[in-house]
Amino acid sequence: MSKIILTGDRPTGRLHIGHYVGSLQRRVELQNSGEFDQIFIMIADAQALTDNADNPEKVRQNIIEVALDYLACGIDPARSTIFIQSMIPELTELSFYYMNLVTVSRLQRNPTVKSEIQARNFEASIPVGFFTYPISQAADITAFKATTVPVGEDQAPMLEQAKEIVHKFNSVYGETLVEPKILLPENEACLRLPGVDGNAKMSKSLGNCIYLSEEPEDIRRKVMSMYTDPNHIRVEDPGSLEGNTVFTYLDAFCRPEHFEKYLPEYTSLDELKAHYQRGGLGDVKVKKFLNKILQETLEPIRNRRKELQKDIFAVYDILKKGSEKAEQVAAQTLLDVKDAMKINYFSDEALIAQQQERFNNKES
Ligand code: ATP
Numbered sequence: 580m581s582k583i584i585l586t587g588d589r590p591t592g593r594l595h596i597g598h599y600v601g602s603l604q605r606r607v608e609l610q611n612s613g614e615f616d617q618i619f620i621m622i623a624d625a626q627a628l629t630d631n632a633d634n635p636e637k638v639r640q641n642i643i644e645v646a647l648d649y650l651a652c653g654i655d656p657a658r659s660t661i662f663i664q665s666m667i668p669e670l671t672e673l674s675f676y677y678m679n680l681v682t683v684s685r686l687q688r689n690p691t692v693k694s695e696i697q698a699r700n701f702e703a704s705i706p707v708g709f710f711t712y713p714i715s716q717a718a719d720i721t722a723f724k725a726t727t728v729p730v731g732e733d734q735a736p737m738l739e740q741a742k743e744i745v746h747k748f749n750s751v752y753g754e755t756l757v758e759p760k761i762l763l764p765e766n767e768a769c770l771r772l773p774g775v776d777g778n779a780k781m782s783k784s785l786g787n788c789i790y791l792s793e794e795p796e797d798i799r800r801k802v803m804s805m806y807t808d809p810n811h812i813r814v815e816d817p818g819s820l821e822g823n824t825v826f827t828y829l830d831a832f833c834r835p836e837h838f839e840k841y842l843p844e845y846t847s848l849d850e851l852k853a854h855y856q857r858g859g860l861g862d863v864k865v866k867k868f869l870n871k872i873l874q875e876t877l878e879p880i881r882n883r884r885k886e887l888q889k890d891i892f893a894v895y896d897i898l899k900k901g902s903e904k905a906e907q908v909a910a911q912t913l914l915d916v917k918d919a920m921k922i923n924y925f926s927d928e929a930l931i932a933q934q935q936e937r938f939n940n941k942e943s
């Protein structure tokens with residue numbers, strides 16, 4: 580069986596370092612591994628509209644931002660197909676048929692949707708499109724017969740939902756859809772990178788991000804004002820690592836060689852953590868170390884992005900060609916789905932002959 584990746588992001592803002600560690604970095608590694616037959620990366624504008632219906636301009640403006648971030652991080656359009664969700668109408672049609680296979684109560688149990696509803700103050704009036712976006716996400720995944728979906732932890736309930744739809748579809752209409760597998764980051768800190776404000780998730784919608792394209796001075800300012808241990812007031816005080824965002828970021832970004840380069844009095848992160856917990860290590864020193872690591876990580880991405888920004892026409896062309904290619908693949912799956920559901924009235928000559936027979940028999 581072919582190995583196929585489908586993954587994507589909502590164009591609700593530039594991408595941030597949470598996306599990078601949660602999914603983007605992995606996509607580039609998988610792409611470069613050469614192990615996959617096809618890789619589809621989707622800019623989920625239709626999904627972004629489910630909670631931004633009154634702000635289509637925001638979605639429209641951010642499509643190019645996300646595309647630039649992809650390319651700057653090393654997504655290579657020669658090896659990965661980057662496309663825009665709304666340009667593939669087949670995805671909407673698939674969603675419509677999948678809706679019949681999912682109950683309202685099942686959607687209500689989705690923990691990610693629950694917390695997103697809360698975060699958006701949608702409790703009293705949830706847009707139907709937003710409520711059902713896990714179904715449309717199942718359509719996105721299955722349309723490309725994806726076997727592997729590299730995403731952050733918040734997407735686990737979506738993958739569960741997609742698998743249920745695949746099982747249900749295949750058991751009702753016959754083996755047609757491919758079951759996808761989630762691929763989570765191996766490093767625990769990357770599963771759900773917290774925001775600079777200490778909030779559980781760095782998210783475009785919460786405004787607590789360090790963006791991939793952030794300028795050096797803004798990175799420094801954000802790191803220096805980051806949430807740490809509120810009880811660690813004097814340098815001598817013992818500090819706690821629990822919920823300490825600076826250390827979570829170090830878990831996500833720090834590599835052994837960073838010590839040699841930027842903090843040679845320590846040899847490992849464990850040693851640094853132990854000193855912090857013992858007392859005698861100030862937040863500022865740890866933050867300065869983190870700043871150096873983030874500067875080193877983001878500088879090449881920012882520079883590549885600036886190069887790419889010089890030819891925006893070329894980037895839109897990549898998106899257009901990618902969307903054309905993606906549509907061909909989705910159209911084939913939609914044909915398979917409709918065949919399985921027997922929504923193929925005009926191409927099924929046997930059906931038409933049978934109906935003629937039936938009416939002939941009635942007459943006689
Ligand atoms: P929004 O607030 O508009 O939902 P978002 O920041 O949550 O935006 P998405 O486009 O919804 O970003 O997510 C895209 C991908 O990035 C998903 O695979 C998601 O799991 C991953 N991701 C997003 N935020 C984080 C994070 N803080 N840590 C790890 N992975 C993340």
Ligand code: MG
């Ligand atoms: Mg999200």
